[in-house]
Amino acid sequence: MHGFGRVDLDPEDQAVNRSGQPHFHHPWEGRVVGMFLPLLVQGWFNIDAFRHGIETLGPAFYLQSHYFERWRHSVAANLVRAGVLAEGELEARTEALRQGRAAAPAAPLPAPPQPPDPGFVREIAAAPRFAEGQWVRARKIHPPGHTRLPRYARGKRGRVERVLPGFVFPDAHAHGQGEEPQYLYSVAFQGGELWGDDGEPGLVVYLDLFESYLEPEAGEPDTGEAA
Numbered sequence: 001m002h003g004f005g006r007v008d009l010d011p012e013d014q015a016v017n018r019s020g021q022p023h024f025h026h027p028w029e030g031r032v033v034g035m036f037l038p039l040l041v042q043g044w045f046n047i048d049a050f051r052h053g054i055e056t057l058g059p060a061f062y063l064q065s066h067y068f069e070r071w072r073h074s075v076a077a078n079l080v081r082a083g084v085l086a087e088g089e090l091e092a093r094t095e096a097l098r099q100g101r102a103a104a105p106a107a108p109l110p111a112p113p114q115p116p117d118p119g120f121v122r123e124i125a126a127a128p129r130f131a132e133g134q135w136v137r138a139r140k141i142h143p144p145g146h147t148r149l150p151r152y153a154r155g156k157r158g159r160v161e162r163v164l165p166g167f168v169f170p171d172a173h174a175h176g177q178g179e180e181p182q183y184l185y186s187v188a189f190q191g192g193e194l195w196g197d198d199g200e201p202g203l204v205v206y207l208d209l210f211e212s213y214l215e216p217e218a219g220e221p222d223t224g225e226a227a
Contacts, residue, residue: 029068036075042112045078048174052146053077084109122181124166128211130185134160135217138187138209146174149213156193157217161206162186169210182211 016023024030040047053074054062062070079085096103130136140155141147148170164184172180187209191199 024068025066029066032068032072032075036071039075039079041115043115044082044084044112045075046116046173048146048168048170049078049081049176050074051170052174055146082113120168122166122168122179124181124183128163128183128185130160130163130183130211130214130216132160132163136160136185136187136214137217138213139215141213143171145171147171147213149209150207152194153189153207153209156189158187158189158193158207160185161188164208167210169212171210171212184208184210185214187214 013023024033036050039045040050045053051074054070056077057065057070057073065073076085076090080087080089093103093106135157136159137157138149138153138155141149162185164186166181167184169180169182172178185208187207189205189207191201191203191205193199194205
């Protein structure tokens with residue numbers, strides 16, 4: 001996106017990040033992470049649903065909010081979807097505390113669902129559709145839900161550098177539609193292909209893209225069935 005200016009890095013943040021230690025600007029940020037991790041591990045939501053929860057924020061709120069404020073929103077939205085929180089419950093309890101009133105006791109948490117299978121690599125019986133060295137083009141798609149295909153790469157031409165194993169497909173996983181695993185490909189895009197004259201000379205961007213995001217470039221052989 002354009003118009004936001006350069007990204008200025010905070011020297012203090014850089015120093016702390018290099019140390020490998022957790023770093024939060026406010027105590028509440030660490031508490032959000034402390035809520036997020038066990039809920040994710042217990043299976044109340046998956047990482048793709050969590051990412052999609054952030055995407056449901058309105059543009060104005062997204063741009064004005066802190067990084068971990070977006071996390072808090074997604075955790076709450078996913079807990080409402082899972083039936084752990086009632087619609088509007090969090091807002092009502094927050095308002096009660098703001099007014100100095102004792103909030104009603106929270107309902108006891110139900111037993112967590114079965115934790116998901118560890119990892120995201122999956123076996124796929126069919127052969128990969130694309131091969132290393134093959135030229136492909138990222139499809140011009142505009143799905144209404146979650147996707148890991150960056151908008152800036154859609155319709156752009158790249159070269160398959162590596163064929164990776166099958167992985168859980170985020171576009172389905174985020175919406176409770178199952179894992180629908182697909183092969184993943186490391187695709188190299190030239191900077192000029194992505195950004196025209198604004199691309200830095202010699203810049204190459206590598207994107208890991210799922211099979212259904214790609215189509216063979218004109219003149220290239222298609223090695224498999226369409227996804």
